[in-house]
Amino acid sequence: MAGSEHAAPAAPDAVKILIAGGFGVGKTTMVGSVSEIAPLRTEEPLTVAGLGVDDLAGIEEKRSTTVALDFGRITIGRDLVLYLFGTPGQQRFWFMWNDLAVGALGAVVLLDVRRPESSFAAIDFFERRNIPFVVGVNGFHGRHPYPPEEIRQALALPERVAVVLCDARERASARDVLIALVDRLIADADGRADEGGRIR
Amino acid sequence: MSEGDAGGRLVRPFTLTGGRTRPSRADFALITTVTAVDPPPARAPRPQPEHLRILKLCAEPMAVAELAARLDLPVSVVVILLCDLLEAGRITARAPHPVTRSAPDLDLLQKVREGLGRL
Ligand SMILES: Nc1nc2c(ncn2[C@@H]2O[C@H](COP(=O)(O)OP(=O)(O)O)[C@@H](O)[C@H]2O)c(=O)[nH]1
Ligand SMILES: [Mg+2]
Numbered sequence: 001m002a003g004s005e006h007a008a009p010a011a012p013d014a015v016k017i018l019i020a021g022g023f024g025v026g027k028t029t030m031v032g033s034v035s036e037i038a039p040l041r042t043e044e045p046l047t048v049a050g051l052g053v054d055d056l057a058g059i060e061e062k063r064s065t066t067v068a069l070d071f072g073r074i075t076i077g078r079d080l081v082l083y084l085f086g087t088p089g090q091q092r093f094w095f096m097w098n099d100l101a102v103g104a105l106g107a108v109v110l111l112d113v114r115r116p117e118s119s120f121a122a123i124d125f126f127e128r129r130n131i132p133f134v135v136g137v138n139g140f141h142g143r144h145p146y147p148p149e150e151i152r153q154a155l156a157l158p159e160r161v162a163v164v165l166c167d168a169r170e171r172a173s174a175r176d177v178l179i180a181l182v183d184r185l186i187a188d189a190d191g192r193a194d195e196g197g198r199i200r
Numbered sequence: 201m202s203e204g205d206a207g208g209r210l211v212r213p214f215t216l217t218g219g220r221t222r223p224s225r226a227d228f229a230l231i232t233t234v235t236a237v238d239p240p241p242a243r244a245p246r247p248q249p250e251h252l253r254i255l256k257l258c259a260e261p262m263a264v265a266e267l268a269a270r271l272d273l274p275v276s277v278v279v280i281l282l283c284d285l286l287e288a289g290r291i292t293a294r295a296p297h298p299v300t301r302s303a304p305d306l307d308l309l310q311k312v313r314e315g316l317g318r319l
Contacts, residue, residue, distance in 0.1 A: 011233040011261040011294035015312065034319065040269035044276060071230075071265050076315030080308075083231050083263060103229060103299050105312070130301065175319045182313045189304035 012075075016083040017178065018100055019070075020126070021110035022118025026138040026168035027086040028070045030110060033174045035072025035084060042069050044096075067096050087122075097125055106132040106181050110168065113137050113145065116155070123155065132185055134162040136177040142167055160184065227286065228279045230265040233294040234258045241289040250281055255290060 019027045032039045044067045070086035085104075087097055101107075107126050111119045119135075126133040137144065137151055146154075148163040157163065162180040166173045228234075236255045247255060250271075257267055268278040285291040297308060 009235060009260055011235050011292070013308075014231040014233055014263060014294070014296045015299070015308070016231050016296070040266060042265055042268040042275055044274050069230075069265070071269070073263075073266070074315065074319065076312055080311055080315070081233075081263075082312055082315065083265070085230070085265075100230070103231070103296050105299060105309075171319065175316055179313065179316050182309060182316060185304065186306065186309045186313060189306045189309060192302075192304065193306070 010079070012077075012079050012081045014081050014083060016085055016104050017181065018085050018087055018097075018104050018107040019110060020087045020097070020107050020119075020122040020133075022112065022115070022122065025110040025112040025119060026140075027110055030108070030136070030138075030166075030168040030174045030177070031070050031072040031084045031086045033169055033171045034074060034178065036075060037073050039070045039072050039086070042071070043067070044069065067093050069096075069100075094121070094125065101126075101129060101131055104131065106134075106185055108136050108177050108181055109133050110136045110138050111151075113139050113143070113151075116151075120155075123157075132181070132188060134164060134177060134181045134184060136164050136166045136168070136174075138166055138168045160187075225276075225279050225283065227293060227295075228264050228282050229296050230275065231263045231296045233261045233263055233296075234267065234282060235261045235292050235294070237290055237292060244288050244290055247285070247288075247290065251285055251290075254278070254281055254285060258291060261294070 019030055021027055028039055067088050069088065072084040074082040074084070076082050085100055087093075087100055107122075109119055109122045109126065123133070123135070125131075135151070135155070135157065137146075137148070139145075144165045148165060152159075152161070152163045155163075162184055164177045164180045166177050168174055234254075236258045238259065250273075253271060254267060257270055262270075264278060264282065265275060267282075268275040271278060282291065282293070286293055297305070
C-alpha cells in the first residue's frame with residue numbers, strides 16, 4: 001500500500017473451500033450453518049461462463065440455463081476471510097467446478113448416506129485433479145447406519161481421506177467437517193516439509 | 201480531419217489509456233476483494249448508476265462473488281463493471297491468497313484451523 005494517497009480499509013486475505021456433492025445432499029444447508037451471513041446465491045448464465053460450443057451439447061433443451069453458486073463467509077481474523085462455495089450439483093455443470101477449484105484450499109464432498117452414488121462424480125473430480133478433500137457423510141434425520149470405516153471401504157478411499165459423519169444442519173457438526181479438511185491440509189504440509197518438499 | 205478530432209473528444213477519458221494495460225477479467229476471481237478508493241481520485245469520471253451501486257457496497261472490502269449476489273447480477277457482468285472502476289482508479293482489488301499444492305502455506309492453514317476452532 002506504499003504510496004497510496006487514499007485511506008481505504010485494508011482488504012483481508014481471502015481463501016476458499018468448496019462444498020461439493022450430488023443434488024440435494026445438503027450443500028446449501030452446510031454452507032448456511034457455518035456461514036456468518038445467510039448463504040448468498042449468484043447466478044452465472046451459461047453462455048458467459050467461458051463455454052465452448054461443444055460443451056453445450058446435451059443441454060440445448062435448457063436455453064436460458066444459469067448456474068447457481070451458493071456461498072458463505074467465515075471471518076477468521078481481521079486480515080483473513082474464508083469463503084465457502086457450494087458447487088452446482090448437476091453433472092452438466094461440472095465445467096464450473098474447474099473454475100471454482102482454481103485457488104481452493106480443498107473440498108468437502110458431502111454424501112447423502114441413503115444414496116451415496118449421487119456424490120461419486122464429485123469424489124472422482126477431486127481425486128483426478130489431486131485436490132485434497134474430505135467426505136462428510138450427512139445422516140439425514142440424524143441417522144448414521146454405517147461407521148466411517150465401512151463407508152471408506154465401500155468408496156475405496158485411501159486412508160488419508162477423512163470420512164466424517166455429520167449433520168449439515170448443525171453448526172458445530174459442519175464446522176468439524178471443515179476442521180477435518182484443514183487438519184488433512186496441515187498434515188500434508190507437514191509431510192511435505194519432512195520429505196524436503198517432495199510431492200506425493 | 202477536424203470532424204474526426206471533435207468526435208474523439210467524446211470518448212470518455214479513462215478509455216484513453218495511452219498504452220497502459222487495461223484491467224482484464226483475469227484480474228477478478230470470485231474471491232478477489234474489492235474496496236472503493238475513498239476519497240475518489242480528483243479527476244474521476246462521473247460513475248454510472250451500476251458503478252455507483254458497486255462503490256457503495258465496497259466502501260468496506262467485499263468479495264466479487266458477494267458483490268454479484270448483492271447486486272443480483274451475474275459475476276461476469278460485475279467483473280466488466282469492476283474493470284471500468286479499476287481503470288478509473290475508483291477501486292482497489294486484492295487478489296486471493298495464492299494456493300500452491302507443492303508449497304502449502306502452513307502458517308495460513310494454522311490460522312484457518314484456529315479460526316474454525318473458535319466457531
Ligand atoms: N433431515 C435432514 N434434512 C436435511 C439435512 N441436510 C439437508 N437437509 C434438507 O435436504 C434438502 C436439500 O438440502 P440442500 O442443502 O438444499 O442440498 P444441496 O442441493 O446439496 O444444496 C433441504 O430441504 C434441506 O433442508 C439433514 O442433515 N437432515
Ligand atoms: Mg444447493
